[in-house]
Amino acid sequence: GAGVSQSPSNKVTEKGKDVELRCDPISGHTALYWYRQSLGQGLEFLIYFQGNSAPDKSGLPSDRFSAERTGGSVSTLTIQRTQQEDSAVYLCASSSQGFTYNEQFFGPGTRLTVL
């Protein structure tokens, strides 16, 4: 079956513009995560969705960041008024049923460059 897919694979934008990053999780996976990875840094948690529950937004760095998940499947991460420090690889992962020990399946990431 297909894995987690993300689009676009690369995005170059100008400072101040808004961007939308898309994630298609593995079919049937109820848990979905967004992370950010900067050069030489670990994965920084951003937001977590589990089924129809309210998302855990505790990792979002500012109110310029938001995410939604429609129909329990596809998710979109939106960054408004992008800043140069937003440049990073944005990774999406999904997991079945959201059990605490479940492995996460990651997508290839979207490399965002803010000029």
Next chain:
Amino acid sequence: SQKIEQNSEALNIQEGKTATLTCNYTNYSPAYLQWYRQDPGRGPVFLLLIRENEKEKRKERLKVTFDTTLKQSLFHITASQPADSATYLCALGSGGSYIPTFGRGTSLIVHP
């Protein structure tokens, strides 16, 4: 504050040797620990999970140990191959938490 440490320096070893990577943590009582592999330009791939009540886990050429007294996990790759060259990330999770915390990873380079 919680801290996860993985060696930032790359580990260079010769093909056929055993690679040992370390994950240390402080101010943390993890219920489980995961190891992932990440290749350049790709997302991490899950390798192994070990729970707090387990001392050791094996999978093919991989072995993970978990010492909650030392607050350390060791990740071993036996009979290493150049194809094992990648960055290896550890991730720790608390009981009841769906969101593991990742270390920065250690780069492994296996020379033929």
